[in-house]
Amino acid sequence: MSDGLEDVVAAHTTLSDVDGVAGRLVIRGRSLDDLAGRMAFEEMVTLMLGGLLPGLPEGAELQAVLGAARASVFPIVLRASLPAGLSPVEALRTWTALIPDGEDAGTAVTLLAAPAVFTAAAVRRARGLEPVAPEAGLSHAADTLRMLGGDRPSAAEAAALDAYLVTVADHGLNASTFAARVVASTRAGLVSAELAGISALKGPLHGGAPGPVIDMLDAIGEPGDARAWLEAALDRGERLMGFGHRVYRVRDPRADALKAALRRLGADSARLVLAEAVEQAALAILRERKPNRPLETNVEFYTALLLEALGFPPEAFTCVFAMGRTIGWLAHAQEQIAGGRLIRPQSVYVGPRPMQAA
Incomplete structure (x- = not known):
């Protein structure tokens, strides 16, 4: 048994199924x-x-x-x-x-x-x-x-x-x-x-993580500065917020759902361009530095952008x-x-x- 109880089945439920290998979330028989x-x-x-x-x-x-x-x-x-x-x-x-x-x-x-x-x-x-x-x-x-x-x-x-x-x-x-x-x-x-x-x-x-994504985007400022900032953060031993998940070995399907919602909202295009540049740079760097660890975009990344666009601090x-x-x-x-x-x-x-x- 692992310390995090990953291999322990603690309940049988009809509510949701998280498939971390396929990157699929099913809620009461319906796909996200x-x-x-x-x-x-x-x-x-x-x-x-x-x-x-x-x-x-x-x-x-x-x-x-x-x-x-x-x-x-x-x-x-x-x-x-x-x-x-x-x-x-x-x-x-x-x-x-x-x-x-x-x-x-x-x-x-x-x-x-x-x-x-x-x-x-x-x-x-x-x-x-x-x-x-x-x-x-x-x-x-x-x-x-x-x-x-x-x-x-x-x-x-x-x-x-x-x-x-x-x-x-x-x-x-x-x-x-x-x-x-x-x-x-x-x-x-x-x-x-x-x-x-x-x-x-x-x-x-757990749920207290999305806020630092905004701090990261604000600190980077411009799309062209993304890679240098992210590499410096990793060199300092910091975690890149919005990437990696305990369950998903592939991209978190909720990230795509929230990115689509952000596009439908018509939020600040410059902010989205910055976020996409940061996302692309982060994924590339993580693959280079940690090729044996699946670290993909998680729900926190586009949560931060969507809630910011809706006026939540x-x-x-x-x-x-x-x-x-x-x-x-x-x-x-x-x-x-x-x-x-x-x-x-x-x-x-x-x-x-x-x-x-x-």
Whole structure:
């Protein structure tokens, strides 16, 4: 057994399948290619939680219920003060902890709605601005961007955020999803499972990684400077952010889905030209220096560019990741609860033994 548990099967699931050799992601029987850019957040909720959560509404009713849930959690950001210096993801976790726990559809819908409200409020407060109240009649993606920026987004902007949220909704038994399943198996409640997911996601080896991609692009500045900057970074022993993945031996399919969403959005062409130059240079250098290690573009690279184009600051990228991944956390939590088995793996003791009496 390896330290990272790669060879351990910890669950049987109907939710998603990650094929790291073929570079394929299947979610409830459908390829990511069939979902990203073609499905809204609300539809992804129905796809993943349908049949797992009794009482969950669908279609227009689900959009209305989500809108009402956004409105119901907004008072939390008005009345619950936060310690100074909290990052957006820490604010998200703190405010989420104030939601009453439960395992019913109402709790799940509240948790699906809350990250949008809390993320927008945290970003605005960091900018010295007042939070914007939800507009319940809008789609979830459109209202998220309106609460963030203060104005209604274009249809293209809302569609781009939908594409992102759908793309990151689930990805096998990753660290945050496994954490959520472990907590759900104790029957602690969906809020507790969500908090476990957020806490795991904020780590820089998981969902806390996309922000540094922006720092890298800003530091490089011009396409022609990409190779020299990247080689110097590797010479210093630094990791190139946005490249390499624990599971994928080939290109992460989510990178292509998000790049396509970025093109549909019509984002800053100069920024995209820089990003493509950096990507090409990085892949070439990694193949030269580490020919025996498959290091390809991962989801972080184009996540950073897309969320930047939509107005999210890098320090809030993990929060937006949580908006989409909450769908997966809740689906896995419900699947675990339905199985009814407490997760309790074994460990192998390798420490010293007690001294035996003579």
